[in-house]
Amino acid sequence: MDYFSEGLTRAVELLLSLDPETFSAVWATAVVTVLALAASLAIGLPLGFALGHFRFPGRRAARLFTDWMLSLPTVVIGLIVYAFFSARGPLGEWGLLFTVSGMAVGLTVLGLPIIISMTATAVESTDVRLTQTVLSLGADRLQLLFATLCEARFAMALAAASAFGRIVSEVGIAMMVGGNIKWHTRTITTAIALETGKGEFATGIALGIVLMLVALVVNLLVALLRRRAGA
Amino acid sequence: MSAPLYSLRNITAEYEGQPVLDLPKLDIARGEIVGLAGHNGSGKSTLLKLLGFLLSPKAGGIVFDGETVDHAALRAGHLLRRKAVLLGQDTCLLKRSVAANVAYGLKLRGLPAERERIAWALGLVGLGYAEYAGRPWRRLSGGEARRVALAARLVLSPLALLLDEPTTGLDRASTGHVKRAILSAREAHGATLVIVSHDMGWLSSCADRVLTMEEGRLMG
Numbered sequence: 001m002d003y004f005s006e007g008l009t010r011a012v013e014l015l016l017s018l019d020p021e022t023f024s025a026v027w028a029t030a031v032v033t034v035l036a037l038a039a040s041l042a043i044g045l046p047l048g049f050a051l052g053h054f055r056f057p058g059r060r061a062a063r064l065f066t067d068w069m070l071s072l073p074t075v076v077i078g079l080i081v082y083a084f085f086s087a088r089g090p091l092g093e094w095g096l097l098f099t100v101s102g103m104a105v106g107l108t109v110l111g112l113p114i115i116i117s118m119t120a121t122a123v124e125s126t127d128v129r130l131t132q133t134v135l136s137l138g139a140d141r142l143q144l145l146f147a148t149l150c151e152a153r154f155a156m157a158l159a160a161a162s163a164f165g166r167i168v169s170e171v172g173i174a175m176m177v178g179g180n181i182k183w184h185t186r187t188i189t190t191a192i193a194l195e196t197g198k199g200e201f202a203t204g205i206a207l208g209i210v211l212m213l214v215a216l217v218v219n220l221l222v223a224l225l226r227r228r229a230g231a
Numbered sequence: 232m233s234a235p236l237y238s239l240r241n242i243t244a245e246y247e248g249q250p251v252l253d254l255p256k257l258d259i260a261r262g263e264i265v266g267l268a269g270h271n272g273s274g275k276s277t278l279l280k281l282l283g284f285l286l287s288p289k290a291g292g293i294v295f296d297g298e299t300v301d302h303a304a305l306r307a308g309h310l311l312r313r314k315a316v317l318l319g320q321d322t323c324l325l326k327r328s329v330a331a332n333v334a335y336g337l338k339l340r341g342l343p344a345e346r347e348r349i350a351w352a353l354g355l356v357g358l359g360y361a362e363y364a365g366r367p368w369r370r371l372s373g374g375e376a377r378r379v380a381l382a383a384r385l386v387l388s389p390l391a392l393l394l395d396e397p398t399t400g401l402d403r404a405s406t407g408h409v410k411r412a413i414l415s416a417r418e419a420h421g422a423t424l425v426i427v428s429h430d431m432g433w434l435s436s437c438a439d440r441v442l443t444m445e446e447g448r449l450m451g
Contacts, residue, residue, distance in 0.1 A: 129323040136283060136322070137336040137383065138313035151326055 010202030011209060022206050024183050025191040028100065032178075032187065033168045035104035040111035040163050045156065048119025053148060063120065069113035078176035081106040085177065098179035103187075106173040111163035118162065122155030123148060154225050161222045168214055234297060236261045236391060236423045237282060242291035244277060244447075251277050252447045254291070261390075262417055264424040266438030268431055274447035275427040276320065276395055282425055283317030283393045284308045296390060313340060315391040316384045320399070329353070329371070329379050330364040336387045352386035353379075355415050357408035374401045381409065385416055391423045392416060398430060406430075410437050 014022050051062060083089050085097040085105075096102035126148060134147045149156075171189040178185035180194060188207045196204040237259040244252035252274050259265055259282075267275045280286040281293075284305065293300040296314060304311060316336070324332050333352055334344030350360035356378040363379070371379060377400060384392055394413075398406045410433070416422040428434040434441055443450045 129321050130325075132285065132319055133322045133325075135285060135309070136312060136317040136319060138309050138316070138339050138387070140309040143309075143339055147325070154326070 007201040007205045011206035014202060014206040015209065019203075019206070021182070022191075022203060022210075025186050025188050025207060026210055028185060029168060029187040029189075032100055032103045032107055032174070033164065035101070036107035036111055036167050037160065037164050039104065039108040040115045040167075041160060043108075044112050044115025044159075044163075045119055048116040048156075048159075049123055049145075049149065051116060052120035052123030053145075063117075066113050066117045066120070070117055074110060074170055074172035075176070077109050078106060078173040081109060081173065082176045097177065098181060098185060100178070100185060103174055103178040103185060106177040107167045107170060110170060110173060111167050114163040114166060115159050118159030119152070119156055122152040122159070125155075126151045158222060158225045161218055161225065165215065165218045165222075168218075169211065233261055234294075235259055236263075236296060238294040240292045242281070242288045242293070244281060244286060245289050246277070250447060252281065252288075254278070254447075254449060257449065259391075259423060259425065261423055262421045263440075264413065264417060264426065264438045266434040266441035267425060267427045267444060268429070268434060268441055269444035269450075273444040275444050277447070278444070279317060279319075279393045279395050279425060279427055282391065283315050284311040285317060313387075314389055315393060316387055316389040317393040318380055318384050318395060318397060320395045322380050324368040324371070324376050324379060326368055328364065328368070329358070329366050330360075332368065332379055333383045333386050336383055340387070348386055352382040355385050355408075355412040356382045357405065357411075358382065374405050377401060378405060378408065381412060385412060388416075388420045389422060391425065394424065394426045396427055396429070398428060398433060406433060413437055 051059065051066070081102070082097070084091045085094070085102050086092055087097075096105060130148060130151055131144065134144050139147060169189060171193060174180075174185075174187045175190050175193070178187065178190065180186050180190040186194070188211050192204045192207050192211075195201075195207070235258040237257065239254055239257040242252060242254040242257075243250060267278065269275050277286065281288060284300070285308075287305055295311065298304065300311065325335060327335070330344075330349050333349045337344045337348070346360070349364065353360050353363060358375065358378055363375075368376070368379075377397070381394070381397060392413075397409050397413075401409065413424055413426070414437070417424065424437075426434060426437060431441075
């Protein structure tokens with residue numbers, strides 16, 4: 001118990017003293033998370049909208065593929081991205097392995113199916129009565145698209161919050177593609193794994209506290225969005 | 232005598248390959264209130280969707296507001312739907328406040344959503360602006376939501392207002408409000424109304440004439 005309480009005390013000291021090594025991991029986490037989430041939203045929202053709104057050949061297969069991607073273990077995603085970015089891989093010359101940008105690409109692969117799938121579901125569930133309602137009020141096709149997106153806004157924000165939670169807490173992809181390099185690609189999760197393994201329990205707890213606070217904020221946001229969406 | 236607002240000739244319509252409508256002739260005058268009665272599946276709602284340009288006929292011709300409704304006109308269907316507005320059975324409200332719902336159609340047309348106009352439309356259906364304008368859609372009862380949906384159409388002052396079961400789920404007082412709103416719409420801007428209802432007593436009290444449908448045909 002002393003071991004735990006001493007670790008906790010030391011963790012608070014590290015956070016209050018703005019320990020550079022601790023905050024380097026926090027900063028790296030913030031950067032890759034923002035990059036990966038932005039890319040996931042930029043690619044995933046239009047794809048999710050198209051998947052939920054339009055009827056086209058192969059739509060069911062595309063939906064099945066997206067749902068399958070949701071259940072892929074993160075280490076497998078890390079392995080595939082690593083294979084692409086390694087020196088002998090097809091994208092090896094891009095030099096993305098063990099970089100923040102490379103990690104962001106790997107985490108985008110993780111976040112993308114969440115955004116696509118949840119956006120498609122949100123658009124599908126609003127389409128049934130909304131289309132006729134909006135058309136009957138005199139909307140043209142473009143106004144119908146905007147109305148559908150606007151009606152699904154809470155659900156899409158929920159998708160973004162879910163993807164954020166998954167990306168920020170991920171360890172497998174960050175470890176394999178980022179390489180856990182101190183001051184560079186070491187994130188909160190990879191640092192916790194490393195420091196705890198080295199017996200540096202306090203640093204692990206300090207970083208864990210930051211991660212738990214982030215998770216708390218995300219969950220509060222999700223609860224608020226659910227309430228506003230009337231879900 | 233002015234030309235009818237709607238003039239339908241030899242109209243047929245199909246749903247999944249099955250004929251659902253067969254109308255040799257139907258004229259609806261400007262400012263007229265026409266009631267449509269008939270059993271479930273007799274084609275009333277289909278006819279209403281056709282009049283609201285949400286459904287294209289398989290054959291036949293429609294002249295609306297003096298213009299022939301051809302394929303080119305149907306491709307720009309929103310311009311027709313801005314003149315003939317439908318309140319369907321499965322119409323829903325947008326996830327916005329009552330005032331934003333009522334203002335939505337005006338914004339689609341690029342018209343100003345003035346407070347007085349919103350208040351006027353809400354007043355027609357018996358809802359006070361002060362009490363209801365800011366209320367979110369999810370805090371309305373089924374009957375209130377139905378009346379807000381009607382107000383969102385009345386505020387547009389359309390040439391034709393097509394109402395599918397507008398009194399379903401409403402109590403007696405609310406039904407009275409809907410009737411007064413319908414009559415006011417005609418008095419205020421000469422709107423033509425086509426109303427589908429199973430409540431024959433209420434329909435007869437509102438309409439200038441009531442047509443009965445059976446198996447996609449008008450019986451009289």
